[in-house]
Amino acid sequence: EDKVVQSPLSLVVHEGDTVTLNCSYEVTNFRSLLWYKQEKKAPTFLFMLTSSGIEKKSGRLSSILDKKELFSILNITATQTGDSAVYLCAVHRGSTLGRLYFGRGTQLTVWP
Amino acid sequence: NAGVTQTPKFQVLKTGQSMTLQCAQDMNHEYMSWYRQDPGMGLRLIHYSVGAGITDQGEVPNGYNVSRSTTEDFPLRLLSAAPSQTSVYFCASSKWGDTQYFGPGTRLTVL
Numbered sequence: 001e002d003k004v005v006q007s008p009l010s011l012v013v014h015e016g017d018t019v020t021l022n023c024s025y026e027v028t029n030f031r032s033l034l035w036y037k038q039e040k041k042a043p044t045f046l047f048m049l050t051s052s053g054i055e056k057k058s059g060r061l062s063s064i065l066d067k068k069e070l071f072s073i074l075n076i077t078a079t080q081t082g083d084s085a086v087y088l089c090a091v092h093r094g095s096t097l098g099r100l101y102f103g104r105g106t107q108l109t110v111w112p
Numbered sequence: 113n114a115g116v117t118q119t120p121k122f123q124v125l126k127t128g129q130s131m132t133l134q135c136a137q138d139m140n141h142e143y144m145s146w147y148r149q150d151p152g153m154g155l156r157l158i159h160y161s162v163g164a165g166i167t168d169q170g171e172v173p174n175g176y177n178v179s180r181s182t183t184e185d186f187p188l189r190l191l192s193a194a195p196s197q198t199s200v201y202f203c204a205s206s207k208w209g210d211t212q213y214f215g216p217g218t219r220l221t222v223l
Contacts, residue, residue: 009152034211042214043202045212097143097162097209099160100210102155103154105154
């Protein structure tokens with residue numbers, strides 16, 4: 001059975017801290033892994049990862065994929081209160097175009 | 113471009129009523145999907161479509177029907193609403209089947 005597991009489920013930090021969110025997966029015919037940010041509304045796309053070891057970066061956010069160990073991490077440096085959100089990891093299988101398999105998400109709360 | 117639009121934003125139904133949630137996209141995407149989101153459960157796929165006239169079931173299809181007569185529209189029908197269908201519903205579309213763009217959601221309450 002395909003699985004996408006995120007950890008931790010929730011995390012509380014103070015502004016300026018660095019956080020690492022984890023996503024492990026077990027799927028057949030892996031094609032890509034995606035990260036989304038959700039703030040009380042629709043998820044918004046952050047990154048798509050297809051190759052191992054290549055870091056994707058956008059401002060203070062970065063992500064990397066390890067296809068051998070079947071996991072990805074999302075790093076946020078110098079956190080701000082605006083980073084408070086649920087971060088969702090999803091996996092796309094090549095044999096099921098158009099559908100994503102989501103983890104339960106990590107609720108990140110950043111205190112001022 | 114409006115992106116992905118959904119109507120209505122909020123809806124309250126009584127048990128046994130039927131209704132249709134509307135979803136439209138103007139990005140000429142082939143792939144469209146419906147998800148439901150419940151507290152602590154992430155997003156679960158209800159139905160999806162890889163093009164006009166082609167639909168398939170996701171993880172939680174029971175109680176829902178879909179059709180895809182045009183590339184732009186992908187309505188979700190609740191046949192006989194039940195309290196277990198109280199949820200937030202998101203429609204999404206994608207050009208290549210992976211990076212999906214979500215609509216603003218419909219919050220549905222079934223009494």
